Amino acid sequence: LPPAMEPIPAxxxxxxxxxxxxxxxxxxxxxxxxxxxxxxxxxSGFVKGLWGWGKK
Amino acid sequence: MSEKAERDKKAIATFYAELNRFGQNGEYERAIKTANKILNLAQHEFLAFHYKVVCLIELSKFDEAIRLLNGNAQFDGELIFEKAYCFYRANKHEDALKTIDQLPELDLRSKELKAQIFYRLEKYDEAAALYREIIKNTDDDYEDERHTNLGAVMVHLDDEDTKDRIE
Incomplete structure (x- = not known):
């Protein structure tokens, strides 16, 4: 027989x-x-394009 | 401006666009890598630093976030809420409380966090008082959850009277 159920705090x-x-x-x-x-x-125009500026 | 400085500036702008995209898409690992690229070029970029901290939190890397925050004297006093939250999630509740109390004034989210810290520290009276104050002064989508949290706090208040504590 299983033991009787007891309530426990939730x-x-x-x-x-x-x-x-x-x-x-x-x-x-x-x-x-x-x-x-x-x-x-x-x-800035001088180095533009170096980093693929504008390309996505 | 030197050519290198100009080039770095362009690179940083590109990285920020990338960072924004990764962040919006929830790609936090990649966002962290991009934030690192920015910080390697310009260590004073606070937004990249902030982004990285939040990404680490999103990835549940709280110890790493704490190390990052502690290791950057230049941003001391910033991101107090985030730092306290990391301590909270790392189960360092005393440190969390000390950190949040560094704020001269608590905004709503800091009060919310502080109430949660009080709860973990079993300071139920303080937590209940704070929740009552927050609930009175807010009107957002989390009212139900906040009442649930207050309920959880109240359970413990009742238990203390009967010394029948829930573990």
Whole structure:
């Protein structure tokens, strides 16, 4: 015969809500269109193309 | 600006575009590699550093994130919430509490985390008080879960009276 069933305390449910607030930062300022602080073209035209700029 | 500096700047811009794409797609391993490329060229790029920390958290690499945060004096005092969260998930609850208390003022997410830390530290009175405050001052999609957490805290408060603790 199996032993009689006994009630045991249940471990209460507890959510990790803080994880929802760990978020990747917004990179807009580093992406094209967000570069407000760009000063003059300088010699940038000279090195353009070296890194496949514009190619995707 | 020297040619190398100009070249690095271009490379960094390209890497940030890549980083953004990987992050949006949830490709955290690849995002970390890209963040490293940025930091190798420019160690002061805080956004890349921040990105890397969050990716490590998403990958549940909490010890590694803590090592990274502790090893960068230049960003000391930044990412306090993230650091406290890593300690919390690494079961270093005392360190988590000490870290979150470095914040001069707790925003909502920091209170949320602190309530969870109190719960793990079995400081149920403090946890309950904090949850009541958070619930009163928020209106988001997590109200039900928050009430569940408060319920879990209350269970322990009742237990303390009867000394019949749940392990």
């Amino acid at each position: 471990k209460p449910l507890f959510y990790d809500l803080a994880l929802n607030f760990v978020e990747l930062p917004d990179l807009t300022e580093k992406l094209e269109g967000g570069q407000k602080k760009e000063k003059g073209a300088g010699i």
